Amino acid sequence: MRFSHCFLRGSVVKNLSSTEKYQAIHELIHRASVFTEIRSLNEFEEAVFEREKLQTTGIGRGVAVAHGRLKHSGKLLIALGVSREGIEFDSIDSKPVHFLFVIATAENDREEYLKVLSSIIRSIRNESLRNHILTACTKNTSQGEIEATLRNSFLNSLDNSIDNVSQKRASTVA
DSSP states (O other): OTTTTTTOTTOEESOOOOOBHHHHHHHHHHHOGGGGGSSOHHHHHHHHHHHHHHSOOEEETTEEEEEEEETTOOSOEEEEEEEEEEEBOOOTTSOOEEEEEEEEEETTOHHHHHHHHHHHHHHHTOHHHHHHHHHHHHTTOOHHHHHHHHHHHHHHHHHHHHHHHHHHHHHHHO
């Protein structure tokens, strides 16, 4: 699976301290070691900020999924920053964000980005998963355990999505 590299080591920051969205995005980009593969973090950060200025990526239920596209990006990268206090994010439900995802994609890979975005949203929509991650971040749960939980949920959601598309295509061909 080409998404199996998502949510590996260095993709979760358990305790974001920033409570304002642009500061929180900056903090996550610079603290998540998964983003060290990016040639210019400043260029990436600016791309995320520019996208955020167009329309908030705070999708409700305490979740935001910010993203930026890069000209020189190899593979899709994802990080999650967890904020116990909450981040003021201008979310569509006006509630603070506790789960800030930041996604880096290649400029020309819209289809891959949309699949990943859809899978993240399906996974994090699960209230018990959100509660589990938030609780794990407040306890002494290892970052690796949190990343494994998130990766499993993400990949299961992605597999189910791909299976559903395959079934729909098969039924239209038959």
